[in-house]
Amino acid sequence: MLTTDIIPVADARAVFAEVRSDALARAGVALLLLAGLRPGEVEALRVKDYVHGEDGRRLRVGAERMPRTIRLAPSAAAALDAYLEGQDTDPEDFLLPELRIPRLVQLVRAAAETAGVQAGVHDLRRAAVAAVVGDGAPVRHVEAYFGMSKVPGRKDLVPVRAGYDAGIIDVLERAFA
Template sequence: MPLLDRPALSVDEARVLLAETRQDPLLHAAASLMLLVGARPREVGEAVVSDYEPGESARIWLGRRWGGLRQVRIALSAARAIDAYLTTQDADPDEPLFLGLQEASTLTNLVRRAAVRAGVDAGVHSLRQAAIAAALYDGAPVSHIEAYFGIGKWVDPVRPAGVPEDYDMAMARTLEAAFGA
């Protein structure tokens, strides 16, 4: 299966769509996770507060509930968006990270509406695909892309076999450079 099976949003289109979400902290945090981390919509909906590790080298566990478990460092702009959203919440560690977005249709509808307002033809999967395209364009090794985006089957979810220790830091920098604020 190819890494990209349909045309990706351009960097400019992805930035415009992300900017359109800024008026809604919940949507902006979720869209940032999809664009600046390449999370799948299902991963956004299933994440719980304790999956997110804030800080200078923020990390998140993704795919915990459906078998694609991986932990990756995330782009600074995505961490800022998640932090800004979480400051408005009083959430326990086991509660959903993005309360209200557990149903895929909710996130799908919110992103589609934001895309229409932004004048961009895009949906939830477009954000992840734009992230993968940016990594490919930057020249990241395919094994790093597969590990970061959870495309391949890896034995160790923290440090996939065959990739250097800080591969996810480089990927986070690539996505920050492409889409960050």
């Protein structure tokens, strides 16, 4: 049975290690764990949302809910690149077309079970958030990166400066890759 507790970093790493030989599963788990995406955000990504920039790879996420552009941890970008390497894609195509939410849930549960841990898709996102919070990232940065702020009012009073996410991806990479 899955819980709402934060899974240990070692368990999250074990799930990520378990999918190393399956490019699709690795890309999906990487987006949950190393980018902290929600399952619906993973499912909704389009090829055009994966941007290659001079300072690394970025994702445009949550177009309808909490739109944001985030920098990707190198291991997450490598997992996406490995999956996309053999794919014939159009910018409007889904980034991971075979990875609808039910399939993503199945892959994560199977990988966790094989690794001997209990974890689901939401556990991986919670582990990512916990790692960043535990490292002392400012709350506003955590909210911006993970698309979490539900506080009404003016967001411009506490701006998030460009590049804030560099520290976050460093933490995620160190913790889970």
